[in-house]
Amino acid sequence: QVQVVESGGGSVQDGDSLKLSCAVSGLPSRTNAWGWFRQGPGKEREFVAGISWTGDIIKYTESVKGRFTISRPSAKNTMFLEMNILKPEDTAVYYCGVRRIPYSAVTTSVATYDYWGQGTQVTVTS
Numbered sequence: 001q002v003q004v005v006e007s008g009g010g011s012v013q014d015g016d017s018l019k020l021s022c023a024v025s026g027l028p029s030r031t032n033a034w035g036w037f038r039q040g041p042g043k044e045r046e047f048v049a050g051i052s053w054t055g056d057i058i059k060y061t062e063s064v065k066g067r068f069t070i071s072r073p074s075a076k077n078t079m080f081l082e083m084n085i086l087k088p089e090d091t092a093v094y095y096c097g098v099r100r101i102p103y104s105a106v107t108t109s110v111a112t113y114d115y116w117g118q119g120t121q122v123t124v125t126s
Contacts, residue, residue, distance in 0.1 A: 004023075007023075017082070020122075022096030043092075043095075049064065059061065098115040099114060
């Protein structure tokens with residue numbers, strides 16, 4: 001059984017930083033694409049960043065480029081999202097998603113990710 005656990009969220013002020021972690025267990029393959037998504041109050045879940053199993057293909061949504069960095073240490077079932085210069089509009093529950101398909105591409109659609117954690121809350125106040 002695949003388990004996904006996010007951690008590292010919190011309440012910070014405008015301009016501060018946070019680092020989120022995602023730990024996954026039970027995956028039959030290490031060749032899956034992983035991604036970070038977020039869901040703000042009254043909004044749909046949206047793509048934030050994604051990374052391939054090799055780590056050489058990375059995508060970001062436009063609003064976080066230059067501020068957020070996704071990483072995935074090789075040979076480990078963990079992923080990180082380093083978030084700098086946080087803004088109030090970054091306030092959301094952040095979710096880690098994992099694609100089931102081996103050698104999967106990095107996609108931005110929520111529907112293409114199969115395994116999800118419970119999320120971690122990030123609140124940014126001005």
